[in-house]
Amino acid sequence: MTLHLHLAEATASLPQPLTPAQIATLATVPELVTITPTAGGRWRLAGRQRVGTVRLGHKDGAIELRIRPKLPVRRLLGLLGDYDDIWQNRQITAATDHLLVPALATVFARAAERALRGGVLHGYVYREDALAVIRGRIRTSAQLSRRMGLPTVIEVAYDDYLADIPENHILLGAIELAQTLPGVADTTIALLRHLAGRLVGIVSARPGALPTWRPTRLNERYVPALRLAELILSGASLQQEGAQAIQIDGFILNMAQIFERFLTRQLTTGLLPYGLRCVAQQGHRLDQQRRVLIQPDILIYRDGRPTAVVDAKYRTLDGAPPTGHLFQLISYCTALGLAEGHLVYASGTPSAEPYRIKKSDIRVYVHVLDLSQGSTDLAIAVAALVDRLAAGPEGPRQRVDPIPL
Incomplete structure (x- = not known):
């Protein structure tokens, strides 16, 4: 059975009982919470300078940990920047929600919907291939070295105009991840699934391996959604001192x-x-x-x-x-x-x-x-x-x- 823990940012909780398996689970994330033994075999928990919701452990040690921010969700997302228009235009109601993760998922879903309203963004991608017809320019050195100069298959290089570009990789990766975050409303999940269906044939980005992109006139309508997508994907991993990032099922923001x-x-x-x-x-x-x-x-x-x-x-x-x-x-x-x-x-x-x-x-x-x-x-x-x-x-x-x- 999963233990649900609700803590406040940088604040200690009342002492409570924990099983050895639950203690072992919490010990794996010292950057999220500290655990201190008290009288009567109970434990005092204190959230650190991070906020969000994660699922940790499995079986007897399964825990859903929710750390709420000191600031209202509206104020917190205001500190993040780039999203003022989303709040000020009253395009969502999640700003009044005290739960960070569901609010952020709703903000992102609406931003992604607006980005895709004008169609899926396409861009030119450089490719090298062996084709039966000429496309782009012939790669002469490769044609001579690999095909002995025979014209049966032609080594070519060309720019392909398609949707499988970094912007869509990031957008789809965040859409898929946002559906799995704890507490997200069913209506938001339904919208995210609909948006994922519009990005068929695209490889989704994964936390810790985001492709490089830069704002341009062509991807301008994507930028607000991409900023939020990067935030969601970056919040899906924790960096422990002296160790590699560990994957978590949830979303965490580093307030510092x-x-x-x-x-x-x-x-x-x-x-x-x-x-x-x-x-x-x-x-x-x-x-x-x-x-x-x-x-x-x-x-x-x-x-x-x-x-x-x-x-x-x-x-x-x-x-x-x-x-x-x-x-x-x-x-x-x-x-x-x-x-x-x-x-x-x-x-x-x-x-x-x-x-x-x-x-x-x-x-x-x-x-x-x-x-x-x-x-x-x-x-x-x-x-x-x-x-x-x-x-x-x-x-x-x-x-x-x-x-x-």
């Missing part, structure tokens, strides 16, 4: 990663009018021997050189920042020769004054972007952060608005 990407998007857009550029996860070396790699969350460049580093922390700031957070940012500043470092937390109360580091010019500033506040207040907080970063150690910088055409 979402916050970091949200912050990167906001700063990239906000700082651009000031002539500043943001670079995410750029690799640098900490030591002179170049043995230790560091990857700051965000580096801010002014006139081609970095001037500040930003580190996103998806947690509540309760008092002073943890020493480890300060040490990390000081290391970044020291290695990169920067005078400013910025810690940005997802909730809490920021420090009024920066931390001035002894025997150096480094200052560490602490900010809070409270994700629980309304979109207007959050936008104001983001604008204030952008203004502070735009000033930089060299003082305020003039905003340059684009010239209207």
Whole structure:
């Protein structure tokens, strides 16, 4: 019998009994949940910074684990970006749902339906083949080496116009996976099956092996659905430390990663009018021997050189920042020769004054972007952060608005 566990993100549950098989199942996913023994043979469970629903284990150890986000589903998907039009146009009702996975499946199904409304996207695919008739150009070297120059079969290369392209691979892979996610409504599953029937003869993409594509004028109507499809497929695997990704039956979002990407998007857009550029996860070396790699969350460049580093922390700031957070940012500043470092937390109360580091010019500033506040207040907080970063150690910088055409 399957055990149904309902937890909240980064929150501990009341102690409850677990069988040895269930404990063994939960021990395989320490990145999702922690288990701690308590009195009376019971166990306290705590969700980590991930949300979603997964099925784990089998037989006596079978568990359906649901970790709900602290934020409403509408607010959470707003942080993901690229989907504002889906919510604002009131094209679905799942935004009021408190269950992330069913809501996301419904959002994706409606987006995929709109993408396919104009027909299945086709594109040119390069092919090499041996045919009885000439198509494209003759591969002369292959014809001579393989066919002895005889014209019975002709080695050719050509561009074929067909539907078996990366965009449809990704779309079909997410459609097939979304049908299996826990809690998805029957009406949504029916729509997904209908959409899969329109993509006959296409090879579906699998989690961890997504083909490469890029937005163009030709696939513009596919882009919202593809962004969601990538999200669904990327959430279908977990990466354990020191091990390969393990496949799971369900969907999980890494909230710390979402916050970091949200912050990167906001700063990239906000700082651009000031002539500043943001670079995410750029690799640098900490030591002179170049043995230790560091990857700051965000580096801010002014006139081609970095001037500040930003580190996103998806947690509540309760008092002073943890020493480890300060040490990390000081290391970044020291290695990169920067005078400013910025810690940005997802909730809490920021420090009024920066931390001035002894025997150096480094200052560490602490900010809070409270994700629980309304979109207007959050936008104001983001604008204030952008203004502070735009000033930089060299003082305020003039905003340059684009010239209207």
